[in-house]
Amino acid sequence: MTGNTLDWSVDEWLAYLEAIHPVEIELGLARVSSVAEKLGCLRPAGRVILVGGTNGKGTTSALLAALLRAQGMSVGIYNSPHIHRYNERVTLDGKFISDSDLCRSFQAVEDARGDTSLTYFEFGTLAALWHFSQTAPDAVVLEIGLGGRLDAVNIVDADLSVVTSIGLDHQAWLGDTTEQIAYEKCSIARPGRWLVCGQQTPPATAAETVSAIGGLWCCRDSDFTADLRDEGLEVSYRVSGVDKTLKFPEYSIPHHNVATAVQALGLMGWLPQDDVIVQTVAALRVPGRWQVVGQNERTYVLDVAHNPQAAAYLRHHVDRVDCLVLGMLSDKDVAGVIEALPEPDRIITVTLDTWRGLSADALAERIELTGRVVADRFDNMEDALTAVPEEGVILIAGSFYTVEAAGELITAREGTWNSI
Numbered sequence: 001m002t003g004n005t006l007d008w009s010v011d012e013w014l015a016y017l018e019a020i021h022p023v024e025i026e027l028g029l030a031r032v033s034s035v036a037e038k039l040g041c042l043r044p045a046g047r048v049i050l051v052g053g054t055n056g057k058g059t060t061s062a063l064l065a066a067l068l069r070a071q072g073m074s075v076g077i078y079n080s081p082h083i084h085r086y087n088e089r090v091t092l093d094g095k096f097i098s099d100s101d102l103c104r105s106f107q108a109v110e111d112a113r114g115d116t117s118l119t120y121f122e123f124g125t126l127a128a129l130w131h132f133s134q135t136a137p138d139a140v141v142l143e144i145g146l147g148g149r150l151d152a153v154n155i156v157d158a159d160l161s162v163v164t165s166i167g168l169d170h171q172a173w174l175g176d177t178t179e180q181i182a183y184e185k186c187s188i189a190r191p192g193r194w195l196v197c198g199q200q201t202p203p204a205t206a207a208e209t210v211s212a213i214g215g216l217w218c219c220r221d222s223d224f225t226a227d228l229r230d231e232g233l234e235v236s237y238r239v240s241g242v243d244k245t246l247k248f249p250e251y252s253i254p255h256h257n258v259a260t261a262v263q264a265l266g267l268m269g270w271l272p273q274d275d276v277i278v279q280t281v282a283a284l285r286v287p288g289r290w291q292v293v294g295q296n297e298r299t300y301v302l303d304v305a306h307n308p309q310a311a312a313y314l315r316h317h318v319d320r321v322d323c324l325v326l327g328m329l330s331d332k333d334v335a336g337v338i339e340a341l342p343e344p345d346r347i348i349t350v351t352l353d354t355w356r357g358l359s360a361d362a363l364a365e366r367i368e369l370t371g372r373v374v375a376d377r378f379d380n381m382e383d384a385l386t387a388v389p390e391e392g393v394i395l396i397a398g399s400f401y402t403v404e405a406a407g408e409l410i411t412a413r414e415g416t417w418n419s420i
């Protein structure tokens with residue numbers, strides 16, 4: 001990579017971001033905050049929402065943004081990781097950031113950082129915040145990358161914080177107990193402002209952390225509910241001190257994320273009319289979350305589930321899995337995921353050729369320690385897909401990387417695919 005940075009492509013910038021910091025993850029806010037102050041992007045929009053949690057961040061963020069946009073607001077979303085292209089991480093009013101705007105944002109961060117070292121994620125976060133500060137949307141929804149307390153996204157001046165769920169994941173950075181993880185995640189609270197928690201019976205440290213910060217605590221089952229009925233989902237929540245109930249006959253994201261998003265915006269007075277809420281929820285589709293494409297008698301289901309909590313949710317959606325294609329990172333709870341997923345007739349493992357990625361053989365060894373049998377092992381997704389049955393439900397899961405590889409191959413063969 002040579003030449004003036006003004007001439008770089010997105011790929012050249014991303015290669016540069018990967019090379020300039022010695023480690024991929026370095027938690028802490030001092031470095032990124034100092035650069036953000038120079039960029040003037042700590043308050044990137046008129047309304048700022050933070051979304052953290054173990055699972056459900058992407059779907060909850062998407063619904064929050066959709067409900068705000070349904071009222072005519074301009075809304076930006078920052079999330080990670082992406083599935084196909086880096087540009088997916090930064091959207092404004094449903095459109096991915098353009099290559100030119102992304103490169104311009106990277107250049108702004110590079111000019112401002114001086115000799116301050118930034119990780120790949122920190123650099124990208126600052127670029128997103130700067131882009132939003134320049135385009136001035138009415139609201140931004142910012143997804144926490146890892147944890148919360150020391151995540152780069154937590155530098156912003158937020159009006160509202162949401163923690164979708166609290167479970168064991170990323171223990172090497174966040175701690176080995178849900179009590180420790182609750183502290184890390186709920187530290188995105190702000191004094192005098194709401195933090196809405198979608199976790200049922202969260203650890204005591206969740207509310208304690210919010211209270212210590214001076215934030216306002218709102219928790220699922222204590223303050224709002226999500227109940228599955230024969231006719232669909234029923235959500236009870238509170239707006240301006242008044243209890244309300246809405247029924248959703250159709251929804252395609254986890255029911256508790258629907259309730260969490262509705263309650264969060266309700267507390268702020270940022271909800272549209274009831275009928276618009278129901279219509280928006282019914283229409284929402286999120287890539288990589290229970291995403292389905294059919295091919296004659298074969299149905300592919302792609303889901304980024306990579307921990308037991310997310311895997312267990314899949315069990316509620318499918319009665320039978322004929323084949324599981326699994327690729328996972330080395331720091332994930334493979335046994336917990338396998339035991340939580342619906343039991344397949346056939347298991348295929350695939351190598352994730354990325355940092356922390358497990359080889360197909362190493363993943364198979366962990367799976368077989370649970371008593372399950374792995375039928376095939378492949379070094380790449382293309383070969384793995386040639387070994388799946390001609391008929392039945394093929395579940396592809398375990399990581400964003402797994403879904404990315406499979407999705408690109410399947411969509412190339414099938415054209416447009418849908419999520420349910």
